Amino acid sequence: MSRWEPNARGRLEQAALDLYQERGFEQTMVTEIAERAGLTERTFFRYFADKREVLFGGQDMLRNIYVSAIEAAPASTTPLDAVAAALQAVVPVFQERHKLVRQRQAVITANPGLQERELLKGALLTSAMTEALRRRGVTDPAASLAAEVGVIAFKTAYNRWVSGPDEQDLSRLIRESLDQLKDVVAGT
Amino acid sequence: MSRWEPNARGRLEQAALDLYQERGFEQTMVTEIAERAGLTERTFFRYFADKREVLFGGQDMLRNIYVSAIEAAPASTTPLDAVAAALQAVVPVFQERHKLVRQRQAVITANPGLQERELLKGALLTSAMTEALRRRGVTDPAASLAAEVGVIAFKTAYNRWVSGPDEQDLSRLIRESLDQLKDVVAGT
Incomplete structure (x- = not known):
């Protein structure tokens, strides 16, 4: 879980933006963002406080x-x-x-x-x-x-x-x- | 209930602003605003959709x-x-x-x-x-x-x-x- 993932932040950001566009911001869950990026939810929360933070971080x-x-x-x-x-x-x-x-x-x-x-x-x-x-x-x-x-x-x-x-x-x-x-x- | 009240809008606005300052905006209820103004909740909703509308109407x-x-x-x-x-x-x-x-x-x-x-x-x-x-x-x-x-x-x-x-x-x-x-x- 805590192993280093190359460019985790960038992958999470891209996955989040893709999902926000495909499904809508409100309808997207953090677990889906992590899954799309091939990472864990725990890794997501290492970089972002919540899904809004991806946009305003x-x-x-x-x-x-x-x-x-x-x-x-x-x-x-x-x-x-x-x-x-x-x-x-x-x-x-x-x-x-x-x-x-x-x-x-x-x-x-x-x-x-x-x-x-x-x-x-x-x-x-x-x-x-x-x-x-x-x-x-x-x-x-x-x-x-x-x-x-x-x-x-x-x-x-x-x-x-x-x-x-x-x-x-x-x-x-x-x-x-x-x-x-x-x-x-x-x-x- | 539906009788004409002199300057109802102005009285509601003043009562709302007084209460927002005294108690805080979140803590104030529409029923309290109406009571302070000496009017009914129904009269409040004739002029404002909600308590935020008093500020942005x-x-x-x-x-x-x-x-x-x-x-x-x-x-x-x-x-x-x-x-x-x-x-x-x-x-x-x-x-x-x-x-x-x-x-x-x-x-x-x-x-x-x-x-x-x-x-x-x-x-x-x-x-x-x-x-x-x-x-x-x-x-x-x-x-x-x-x-x-x-x-x-x-x-x-x-x-x-x-x-x-x-x-x-x-x-x-x-x-x-x-x-x-x-x-x-x-x-x-």
């Missing part, structure tokens, strides 16, 4: 990447540019997993309860960026406004990326969204 | 005000200015009910489940504004970006207003937030 990693990138930005960087650097820093996490991210998005879109949780995830990540900006000496409301505006640009780019073909460049889409956002705010 | 009214204001904006108005007009249009709804709005906010802050619902409400209102802009011929992503950016400015102003003294002018706070947002995006 990446939240802490994303927060750490965002916060580190904002801390690493040169002191002269504007708040919005520091946030833009943070958004670019998470691109590899998404870019390498286009199929999985797309599957995850389809599951969330199909379940209103998961949509509320996804909104909460977005709000928590925005708060983490706001806090990181405050620690750089950015005052309110500029700190929260820069974080919120950045998240909007990211969401806009992400929605295009997740619904488009595999070869789309998320990094370029984020830059485009930020430019479009600047145009909208400038009223051009 | 205003969503449709807000959506209608937002959408009407965007539709009424002159054709030459920029997308963000049309959204700004919509935000100003709902000010009277909030301004006249500062104490109730503040009580409602305290209840939501104390309950994570209600916070998720509040985020969903924000997302639905943002979508309604995006749709209204599209019907004016605004293309994507400008339509959603203008709506999202406007909602951020509103939330920033609202958070200051709801936590501040009664005499604060929400309308002025919204204008200030929009100006601060423009500064943040322009990188000044």
Whole structure:
């Protein structure tokens, strides 16, 4: 039971997403996920607290990447540019997993309860960026406004990326969204 | 039972908010709300589907005000200015009910489940504004970006207003937030 299983986490995640899409999130049981992955239920619970956690377990990693990138930005960087650097820093996490991210998005879109949780995830990540900006000496409301505006640009780019073909460049889409956002705010 | 009760809706709302604050949202029963208001449970259910609806029943009214204001904006108005007009249009709804709005906010802050619902409400209102802009011929992503950016400015102003003294002018706070947002995006 406790022997090492190669890539257990990845196999469980893929099995879970496949089942959530085939049968529905509510109808899938942890025991079925483990069975599909060729692993035990006990192994599942070593990686995930519950079946919802498969979808939202990446939240802490994303927060750490965002916060580190904002801390690493040169002191002269504007708040919005520091946030833009943070958004670019998470691109590899998404870019390498286009199929999985797309599957995850389809599951969330199909379940209103998961949509509320996804909104909460977005709000928590925005708060983490706001806090990181405050620690750089950015005052309110500029700190929260820069974080919120950045998240909007990211969401806009992400929605295009997740619904488009595999070869789309998320990094370029984020830059485009930020430019479009600047145009909208400038009223051009 | 079915006789007319003066301001039944308002009395039920006030009784519910008082009880949610005193005992907690989860611990309050509809029968207690009705009793506190001096009305029957049956009257409660004539106005609200459940005790959560007391907190979120205003969503449709807000959506209608937002959408009407965007539709009424002159054709030459920029997308963000049309959204700004919509935000100003709902000010009277909030301004006249500062104490109730503040009580409602305290209840939501104390309950994570209600916070998720509040985020969903924000997302639905943002979508309604995006749709209204599209019907004016605004293309994507400008339509959603203008709506999202406007909602951020509103939330920033609202958070200051709801936590501040009664005499604060929400309308002025919204204008200030929009100006601060423009500064943040322009990188000044």
